[in-house]
Amino acid sequence: MEWKADLKELKDAGAELLPDGRRGLGVHGWQIESSKASILKSLQRQEWEEKLGTSHLPEMVFGHSWLVLKHLNSGLRIHFNAFDALMGWKQEALPPVEVPAAAKWKFRSKPSQQVILDYDYTFTTPYCGSETVEMSSEQSGASEETNGNVCWEDCEEQLDLVALASKEPILFYDEVILYEDELADNGVSLLTVKVRVMPRSWFLLLRFWLRVDGVLMRLRETRMHCVFGESIKPNVLRESCWREATFNAMSSKGYPVDSAAYSDPSLISQRLPIIMHKSQKLKIPDLLQAVTNS
Numbered sequence: 001m002e003w004k005a006d007l008k009e010l011k012d013a014g015a016e017l018l019p020d021g022r023r024g025l026g027v028h029g030w031q032i033e034s035s036k037a038s039i040l041k042s043l044q045r046q047e048w049e050e051k052l053g054t055s056h057l058p059e060m061v062f063g064h065s066w067l068v069l070k071h072l073n074s075g076l077r078i079h080f081n082a083f084d085a086l087m088g089w090k091q092e093a094l095p096p097v098e099v100p101a102a103a104k105w106k107f108r109s110k111p112s113q114q115v116i117l118d119y120d121y122t123f124t125t126p127y128c129g130s131e132t133v134e135m136s137s138e139q140s141g142a143s144e145e146t147n148g149n150v151c152w153e154d155c156e157e158q159l160d161l162v163a164l165a166s167k168e169p170i171l172f173y174d175e176v177i178l179y180e181d182e183l184a185d186n187g188v189s190l191l192t193v194k195v196r197v198m199p200r201s202w203f204l205l206l207r208f209w210l211r212v213d214g215v216l217m218r219l220r221e222t223r224m225h226c227v228f229g230e231s232i233k234p235n236v237l238r239e240s241c242w243r244e245a246t247f248n249a250m251s252s253k254g255y256p257v258d259s260a261a262y263s264d265p266s267l268i269s270q271r272l273p274i275i276m277h278k279s280q281k282l283k284i285p286d287l288l289q290a291v292t293n294s
Helices: 007-012 042-052 082-092 101-107 247-252 265-271
Strands: 023-027 030-035 066-071 076-081 130-136 143-146 151-155 172-181 187-197 201-212 216-227 236-246 274-283
Touching: 023 172, 030 172, 030 187, 042 082, 066 172, 066 187, 066 201, 076 082, 076 172, 082 172, 216 247, 216 265, 236 247
Parallel strands: none
Antiparallel strands: 023 030, 030 066, 066 076, 076 130, 130 143, 151 274, 172 187, 187 201, 201 216, 216 236, 236 274
C-alpha cells in the first residue's frame, strides 16, 4: 500500500506535510516521520556486530530505516529502529529453536562446515520500541535526550479496535522493514513497523513474525494508539501480545501442516495461542520541571 497525501484531507484535519521532501506529517502537536534505506553493507555489518557483541546478524538489516513519532509539547520521541531491536534479541538470548537433523545442513554456508546452532538464529526480539525525551537547558538553550523520564505502567484499559476500524481518512501511512532473514530457506524471520495517522489519532503496529518450517511459529505484536488532545502530556496506550505454537500442536487441532498455509501472520494469528498479553499506558513526569540546568 503506497501512501499518497490528500491535500484537502490534510488541510481539513489541520495537518501539514513535513518540509524538504521528508516522509511524514505534523498534526495536533505530533510530528510523525519515517525513512527507508537499503540494507547494511559489509563494513557496516561488521561495525554493528562489534557494537552488539555478536558474529551473527539477520541476512537483511535495514539499519538506516526508522520510524519516529515526536510529541512537540513534551519532547517525547517514540522511535523504532533495527539496532535497538537487535539489542533486545541479544539480551533475551533465547535458546536456538531445534530443527530436524535433515534440515540442519541448510544452515551451512559451505558444505564442509559443521552446523552448530548455539545461538538464537531466529532473531526473536522482545523489542516494543524506544522512548526518549528531549529536554532543553534554560541556560544554554541546547537540548539533550534522555530515557530516564519515561515509563510504561500496567493498566486494565484495552485498545478500542472497533473505533480503530472506523472509516476515518488516512492522512499518513507507512510500513518500514527493520530486518528480515529467510532462515536459509527454512522459513522467515521478519520485523516490521506500520503506522497509520487519522484526523483524531494515530495507530501503530510493531510485528515480529517467525516461521521455522515444520517446527514453530511465533508472533510478537505491539500495538500503540494515541488519541490527539491539547494536554502537555500525550495519552498513549500500548498493548503487547505474544503468540506461539509448534506445527505439531497446530496439526493436533486439525490445522494444516503445510508451511504455505502460514505465509500471512494477519490471517492465522488467532489460531496461535497467547503466551503473554499486557496493556500499558505511557507515564511521563512533569517535564517542564525536569529541565537540565547544567
